[in-house]
Amino acid sequence: MIMHKKIINTINHVENKSVFSLFKKTTANSDxxxxxxxxxxxxxxxxxxxxxMEMLIYTLLIIxxxxxxxxxxxxxKRILYKKRFxxxxxxxxxxxxxxxNIIVKKSPVxxxxxxxxxxxxxxxxxxxxxxxxxxxxxxxxxIASLAKSIGTNPNYLSKAVNHYKEMSFSQYINTLRIKYxxxxxxxNTVYRKYxxxxxxxxxxFNNTESFSKAFYKETGTKPSFFIKNLEKLTx
Numbered sequence: 001m002i003m004h005k006k007i008i009n010t011i012n013h014v015e016n017k018s019v020f021s022l023f024k025k026t027t028a029n030s031d032x033x034x035x036x037x038x039x040x041x042x043x044x045x046x047x048x049x050x051x052x053m054e055m056l057i058y059t060l061l062i063i064x065x066x067x068x069x070x071x072x073x074x075x076x077k078r079i080l081y082k083k084r085f086x087x088x089x090x091x092x093x094x095x096x097x098x099x100x101n102i103i104v105k106k107s108p109v110x111x112x113x114x115x116x117x118x119x120x121x122x123x124x125x126x127x128x129x130x131x132x133x134x135x136x137x138x139x140x141x142x143i144a145s146l147a148k149s150i151g152t153n154p155n156y157l158s159k160a161v162n163h164y165k166e167m168s169f170s171q172y173i174n175t176l177r178i179k180y181x182x183x184x185x186x187x188n189t190v191y192r193k194y195x196x197x198x199x200x201x202x203x204x205f206n207n208t209e210s211f212s213k214a215f216y217k218e219t220g221t222k223p224s225f226f227i228k229n230l231e232k233l234t235x
Contacts (some may be wrong), residue, residue: 075104084220085229113159119152123160126150136176137204143169177203178218185227194229199223 011033091146113120126149135141144208153201158169165172181203185191 061140081221081225085111085226088219096122115156115159118155120160121148122153123157124164131176134180136173137180139204139206174214175218177205177216181215185230192231196223
């Protein structure tokens, strides 16, 4: 009986050891499985963070390049405006009363216009008076109203301006206004203290935008830049 109990105890001991060993292995395998899943999640998390960081770097790079391009553009514009300003100031400004002399003049002939000679003469005399009296500063001036004051019709007046001034009527009016504004801004510091809106109205323009566009077309620079640099010359 004693021997039998020993054998049973021995068997139980072996079985318990085996069970414990199996449990240990199972637990170890389970830990490995859990650890592997955690590592996978960690790797995925790091990967996502890296992608976000790359996107952030690319975005910042694009923004930096864009800002640099804009700064280069602004600087090049400033250099160009300064060059044009200097060229403009180097020109000898004739008194505005003689402005008509710098606009192309041709002998009053009938050729190409199909307008009577006496009508052409009247129109040219009317335009000379129009310039001398600075009637172009009237913001309500139109080809119809000017033609009526000269005593002709808009069609004849338009043809005469196109032929003798070599520009359209609206270009002719804007040219006169801008030439006058340049002369006035350069020689009268009071105008420089005005707002652009007030300056535009003073020289016959209905709004700031039309004045700025006409000024830029005539001078290659903006009125604000022109005024600012005039101030620098006098201080």
